Amino acid sequence: MTAYEFTDGATAIVRGALDAGCDFFAGYPITPASQILMMMMAELPKVGGIAMQGEDEIASIGMCIGATMAGARSMTATSGPGISLYSENIGMAIMGEVPLVIVDVQRLGPSTGGATTAAQGDVQFVRWGTGGGYPIIALAPSTIAECYTLTMSAFDLSERFRCPVFVLTDKELNLTRNTVASEAYVKVPVRDRELTEEGAPYRFSGDAAPMELYGTGVVRFTGSSHTEEALITKDPAVVGRLNEHLRDKILSHRDEIELLDVDRDPEAVTVFVSYGITAGAMRDAVAMARAKGAHVSSVTVQSLWPLPEAGLKRVFEGTERIVVAELNPGLYLREIERIADGREVLGLNRIDGELISPVQFLEFLP
Amino acid sequence: MSVETYRNDSAYPFCPGCGHGSILDALDEALVKQQIDPAQLVIVSDIGCSGLSDQYFGTSAFHGLHGRSLTYATGIKLVRPDLHVVVIMGDGGTGIGGAHLLNAARRNIGLTLLVFNNLNYGMTGGQHSTTTPTGSITSTTPGGNLEHPLDICATVGVNGAAYVYRGTNFDKDLPERIVEGMQTPGFALLDIWDLCTAYFVPNNTFGKRSLIAAQEELGLPPGVLYRREVDEYAAAYRAAAERFKASRPLRVRAMVPDLTSSLDRIVNLMVAGSAGGKVRSAARMIAEAAIRSNLYAAQRDDYPITVKTGHSVSQIVMSPQTIDFPGMDEPDVLVILSEDGRRKASRYLPDMKGSVFVVPEFADLESSGTVTVFDPKSAPERVGKSELALAMLSGAVVHEGLLSSEALRKAAGAYPAFAEKNLSAIEAGLAMARVS
Numbered sequence: 001m002t003a004y005e006f007t008d009g010a011t012a013i014v015r016g017a018l019d020a021g022c023d024f025f026a027g028y029p030i031t032p033a034s035q036i037l038m039m040m041m042a043e044l045p046k047v048g049g050i051a052m053q054g055e056d057e058i059a060s061i062g063m064c065i066g067a068t069m070a071g072a073r074s075m076t077a078t079s080g081p082g083i084s085l086y087s088e089n090i091g092m093a094i095m096g097e098v099p100l101v102i103v104d105v106q107r108l109g110p111s112t113g114g115a116t117t118a119a120q121g122d123v124q125f126v127r128w129g130t131g132g133g134y135p136i137i138a139l140a141p142s143t144i145a146e147c148y149t150l151t152m153s154a155f156d157l158s159e160r161f162r163c164p165v166f167v168l169t170d171k172e173l174n175l176t177r178n179t180v181a182s183e184a185y186v187k188v189p190v191r192d193r194e195l196t197e198e199g200a201p202y203r204f205s206g207d208a209a210p211m212e213l214y215g216t217g218v219v220r221f222t223g224s225s226h227t228e229e230a231l232i233t234k235d236p237a238v239v240g241r242l243n244e245h246l247r248d249k250i251l252s253h254r255d256e257i258e259l260l261d262v263d264r265d266p267e268a269v270t271v272f273v274s275y276g277i278t279a280g281a282m283r284d285a286v287a288m289a290r291a292k293g294a295h296v297s298s299v300t301v302q303s304l305w306p307l308p309e310a311g312l313k314r315v316f317e318g319t320e321r322i323v324v325a326e327l328n329p330g331l332y333l334r335e336i337e338r339i340a341d342g343r344e345v346l347g348l349n350r351i352d353g354e355l356i357s358p359v360q361f362l363e364f365l366p
Numbered sequence: 367m368s369v370e371t372y373r374n375d376s377a378y379p380f381c382p383g384c385g386h387g388s389i390l391d392a393l394d395e396a397l398v399k400q401q402i403d404p405a406q407l408v409i410v411s412d413i414g415c416s417g418l419s420d421q422y423f424g425t426s427a428f429h430g431l432h433g434r435s436l437t438y439a440t441g442i443k444l445v446r447p448d449l450h451v452v453v454i455m456g457d458g459g460t461g462i463g464g465a466h467l468l469n470a471a472r473r474n475i476g477l478t479l480l481v482f483n484n485l486n487y488g489m490t491g492g493q494h495s496t497t498t499p500t501g502s503i504t505s506t507t508p509g510g511n512l513e514h515p516l517d518i519c520a521t522v523g524v525n526g527a528a529y530v531y532r533g534t535n536f537d538k539d540l541p542e543r544i545v546e547g548m549q550t551p552g553f554a555l556l557d558i559w560d561l562c563t564a565y566f567v568p569n570n571t572f573g574k575r576s577l578i579a580a581q582e583e584l585g586l587p588p589g590v591l592y593r594r595e596v597d598e599y600a601a602a603y604r605a606a607a608e609r610f611k612a613s614r615p616l617r618v619r620a621m622v623p624d625l626t627s628s629l630d631r632i633v634n635l636m637v638a639g640s641a642g643g644k645v646r647s648a649a650r651m652i653a654e655a656a657i658r659s660n661l662y663a664a665q666r667d668d669y670p671i672t673v674k675t676g677h678s679v680s681q682i683v684m685s686p687q688t689i690d691f692p693g694m695d696e697p698d699v700l701v702i703l704s705e706d707g708r709r710k711a712s713r714y715l716p717d718m719k720g721s722v723f724v725v726p727e728f729a730d731l732e733s734s735g736t737v738t739v740f741d742p743k744s745a746p747e748r749v750g751k752s753e754l755a756l757a758m759l760s761g762a763v764v765h766e767g768l769l770s771s772e773a774l775r776k777a778a779g780a781y782p783a784f785a786e787k788n789l790s791a792i793e794a795g796l797a798m799a800r801v802s
Contacts, residue, residue, distance in 0.1 A: 003620035004657050006650070006665075011618060018616065024445060031671060043616050045607035050444050055469040059437040062430070062466075066410075066441025069428065070449070074441075088431055096430075115671050143690075172666065176692045177653065179662040182620050214426050215446050217405050222429040231421060232429070280690035355693040 003182045009147040009173040010035035012185070013103055014043060016151030017075050020190045022101070023049035024072035026063040028056055028082060031115040032171040033105035036077040057085035061102070065089060068098050069221055071213045073155060073193075077103035080122050081112060083129060090164055091130035092223035094246060097202065097211075099158035099165075099193065101151070102126075106170040106276075108353050117353035118172040120276055120327040126166045127305050134243070135250040137257055138166040138305040142279035145184035147173065150259075150302060156190040157257060161250055162208040168304060170327070172277045172355060200228035204241040206248035251306055259302035260311045265295045270365060271315060272298040273336055274325040278356050282325055285361030294365050307335050316343060323348055323364045325356050372397045372404060374424045380415060383567070385535035385560025386482055390419055392535070393452070393480065396544035397425075402450055410439040412455040412463070414489045416482035419454045433463030436470045439477045447476065447600035450548060457483040460518055461496035471522035474552035475599040480544070481518060481555065484562035492565025499584055503569045515584060518557045523592035528552025530592035534577055535560040543590070552596035619780070625773050627659040627686075633768055635682040636697035636714070637759055638707030641674050645703070648755035649680035651788060655769050655777035656684045664692035668710070677706040684768065699766055700735065701758050702728055723762040725754070738765070745794035753791035760795030771796055 013036055017025070025040035027033070037053065044051040050067070054060030057078055064074035078086065083104055093100050106122045108114035126138050137157050141147040147169060154165040196210035197217045203209035212219040220230035225239045233239065250257070261279075263286060274282040279300040286298045299315045301308060316322060322340055324333040325348035333347045346364060350356050372394050378387040397407065404425040411420040413432035420427035430438045439451045460467050460481060470477060486504050487493040494504040496516040503510060523530040529550040531543050535558055547554030559577055561567050570576075581588055597605075635652070639645040646667050653663035664683045670676040681697070683689050698720035702708050708728060715722070718735035729739045740761050742749035749757050763769045771792070778788035 001622045003622045004662075005618045005620050006654055006657055006663065007618050011616070015616060015618075024441070026441070039616065045610040046613050046615055048607070048611070050603060050607075052440075052444065054437070055465050058434060059440075059466055059469070062434045062437025063441035063444065065430070066428070066438035066443075067445045068441075069438075070442040070445035072441075072445045089434070092431055116669065172692065176664060176666045177650070178664040178689055178692055179653075179657050214408050214428075214442055215406065215449055217426075218424060219405075219408075219426045220420075221427065223431060224429060230427075230429075232418075280692070284690040355691070357693060357695055358691050359695065 005180045005182060006177050007144060007180055008175055008177050009141070009144050009169055010039065010175065012144045012147035013151045013167065013169070014039040016148040017101070017155070018043060018047065019187060020073070020152045020155035022073045022075050022155065023047070024064060024067040024074040025049070025076065026052040026054050026060040027076050027078060028054050028060050030079045030082050032107055032174050033077045033079045033082070033103065035174065036103060036105070057082040058089065061086045061089040064100055065093055065096070065098050068100055069214055071215070075101040075103065077105065079105050079107045080109045080125065083122060083125060087130050090136070091132060093164040094130065094134050094136065095223050096221055097162040097208065099162055101154045101158055101165050101167060103167045103169065105174045106168065114353050116171060118170045118277060118327060118355060119353070120170060120278065121331070122168065123304060123326065123328065124331045126168060134246045135306055136164055136166060137161065137250065137303070138168050139259065140168040140275040140302060140304050141173065142276055142300050142302070144173070144178055144180050145186065146302065149186045149188055152188045152190055153259070156188065159191050159193050160208065160256065161253070162211065163250065168276065170277050201230050202226065202228045204228060204245035206245055206252055208249050254306050254308070254310070257303050257306060258308040258311050260308055260315070261300035261302060262315050263299070264297045264315060266318065268295040268297040269320045270296050270323060271319045271321070272296065272323050272325060272361060273301065275301040275304060275332070278325050278327055281356050281358045282361055285358035288358055289362060289365055296365060304332070309339050312336070313339055316340065319343065321346065323361070325361065327351070327356065368401055369398060369404070372423050372425055374422060376422050378422055379418055381564045383561060383563035384415070385484065386416055386419070388535045389480065389482055389540070389558050389560060390422060392540035393544055395541035396548065399541060399545050400548065406448070407450045407452065408442055410435045410442070410451060410453045412453070412459040414456040414458050414487065416454050416456040433459050434466065435459065436463060436466040436477065436479065440470060440475050443475055443477060444600050444603065451477050452548070453477055453479045455479060455481055457481060457485060457495040457497040458487050460516060464496070468521060468525060471527040471553045471555070472525045473599045474526055474528055474596045476552060478544070478547045478554045479556070481557045483518070483557055483559045484566060485559070486562055486566045488562040488564055492562070492569060499580060502566070505565065517586055519555065519586070519591050522553070522555050526596065527555055527592060528594055528596045529554035531555070531590050532557045532581065532586060533588045534558065536574060536578070550593070551598040621654065621657050623658050623660040625659045625770065625776065627656070627661050627769065629661055629684060629686055629768060632683060632685040633699065634694035634697045635684065635699045635763070636679065636711060637701040637703065637755060638677065638679045638711040639703030639755055640706040641669060641676055641678045643678060643703060643755050644752045645678040645755045646680055648759050649682050651756055651777050652759050652763060652769070653682050654780070655773040658776050659769055659773045661686060662689050664689045666692050677710040679707065679710050699723070699762055701762050702731070703754055703758060721762070721766060723758060725758070740798040742794065742798065745797045747790060747794065749791065749794045753787060753794065756788060756791035757795040757798065760792045761799035764796060765799040
């Protein structure tokens with residue numbers, strides 16, 4: 001007999017983190033992400049890990065970065081206003097090549113906005129929220145079970161690419177309880193950190209190099225432009241190679257990151273694109289449309305960044321119209337437009353704090 | 367084999383006459399005295415001229431963002447309490463990172479912080495800092511500094527720091543003081559004043575003698591100012607965590623549905639009441655009763671950020687299929703418990719097609735839906751304020767034929783600590799709805 005849980009995304013993220021071997025968490029209270037902080041504070045001591053409430057968001061992510069360099073598997077969780085304060089340290093984690101999982105439980109903005117209101121307004125912010133424009137990875141679960149699985153994936157990718165990986169969720173997904181079959185939680189393997197105790201701490205090869213951890217040898221770390229030995233440099237040849245490496249180590253391996261949940265109808269001319277909480281309404285809408293005999297395809301984007309271009313283009317083949325649904329003024333739409341290859345791209349958006357409902361999707365079908 | 371120096375071959379990059387090099391020499395001497403394994407020491411540097419320091423040592427090093435060095439050092443120390451962590455920060459770092467300074471001291475994390483305090487920002491052009499003396503000329507205080515200088519030592523000292531010392535780079539005993547700081551469990555701070563020959567010295571006709579005199583004149587005397595026995599945080603955390611080790615890990619209650627329901631459509635239920643009325647837990651009970659009846663349920667709560675006042679509204683979606691969309695365009699069943707709730711639900715009332723259940727207070731409610739009054743006075747026992755939500759909801763779902771009374775009782779029975787109260791609320795609801 002199948003057992004069912006009545007649970008929420010925050011709990012699933014915490015379970016995913018624990019099953020991924022997370023042993024360090026630091027965060028600052030913020031609605032609607034605090035549940036993750038509180039659960040991690042309760043759970044990590046039981047498994048020999050450490051959870052801290054920082055004096056602010058900057059301290060929280062800073063502690064995580066230091067902890068990772070000392071050997072921990074670290075996670076932090078916040079909402080949009082907290083991501084603003086993480087900004088500079090996100091850049092440092094990119095530059096210093098620090099594995100780190102950052103959960104962004106989105107709420108309605110800008111500014112303090114609506115603390116208890118769902119939104120998806122940080123989708124470009126997490127991508128471009130720090131100086132330089134270098135890539136990060138962002139995953140977006142659309143169900144509670146995916147909150148679990150994609151949190152594990154985020155840890156795996158952060159180890160694989162030595163970079164911050166975002167888990168982008170929202171108030172509704174984090175706090176709304178839903179019925180989840182116990183078997184719906186899919187575990188994914190999380191690779192061990194590749195370590196070395198010799199050579200330079202960095203390698204500008206266009207792929208992530210093994211890490212050196214404090215306490216295992218003399219280890220240098222820097223957030224400044226550096227040589228492979230982590231010495232500060234302005235040498236254009238070295239700095240150029242460093243920054244190309246930071247770009248290529250992620251963008252040359254998109255195939256290892258790309259995650260799409262595709263539901264294709266070969267006769268469909270319209271394809272719905274969505275992610276996160278809005279993708280649930282989209283899947284409902286597709287079922288409703290098909291029940292009435294309509295043809296429509298849909299794709300839930302689970303890896304938002306880097307843009308899963310190849311997979312999306314395959315989904316778009318044979319279609320004439322793309323509808324991008326999101327709880328923001330059309331932020332991911334522009335990414336889809338870039339790869340739409342002449343197809344009509346329409347936005348289905350809500351920025352009033354309410355969810356997009358399945359019925360709203362149906363208005364886009366003939 | 368003993369280590370003779372922790373310095374590497376690179377010459378310091380500092381200006382002629384700058385005190386930073388001599389502080390680093392004192393640090394080197396302190397490390398030699400302690401014979402620490404270079405791999406067991408992490409020098410965490412901040413930003414500014416002093417932030418360059420780590421590159422001149424053959425130890426492990428972390429060079430991070432301006433003002434945040436204490437946060438990285440805290441993360442390192444928490445995970446590896448066996449490592450020595452020395453933080454090097456300028457006076458600038460005590461401004462931009464003031465919150466971290468205060469909290470590292472309060473927390474008494476086992477770090478040794480050396481403040482290279484040259485009374486201005488030397489790397490960016492001689493601007494005034496938190497420690498610039500009142501009246502001093504800097505590039506951003508052309509008429510003389512109007513602000514009071516920060517007493518770094520008192521700030522951390524009165525807030526719990528284990529070891530606090532103020533001096534200058536000219537102190538002959540600086541290496542011994544650094545050793546003392548590093549050997550004291552908890553947070554140690556050494557506020558070491560020195561000369562910025564590029565800016566502060568020429569702008570203020572300042573020198574060694576005026577530097578030493580300034581400490582007395584400003585009422586910031588040198589010496590070991592605070593010394594106390596404390597519990598170092600990383601160790602204290604581990605000790606405190608011990609008693610949780612045997613605790614049961616996170617587990618989510620799983621329910622095996624052993625009842626059935628004839629519900630063949632999605633039903634949207636909304637309960638609208640006030641904070642403190644156990645609205646959310648009542649909604650949860652109904653949702654779990656649905657799950658026990660082989661249905662799917664989702665619960666979405668809405669409440670103001672001040673949780674103990676104002677409205678408390680829960681939406682419950684029940685469906686024979688998995689629920690992809692946990693929201694609702696409008697409720698099929700609306701339960702109104704209070705004026706806060708009525709106000710919040712009022713937008714649905716004019717066009718509602720389903721049923722509205724209200725307490726007698728709202729008997730005159732205008733709605734296109736069917737309004738049914740449930741009177742708590744008709745219940746066999748008094749319905750308390752905290753039982754009203756579950757009683758009204760129970761009455762409503764059974765009245766509408768959505769769930770069986772058996773399912774409700776089963777859901778309530780799963781929480782032994784609250785079962786008695788919840789079961790009595792459910793019975794009250796059934797009586798109000800005149801079903802059994």
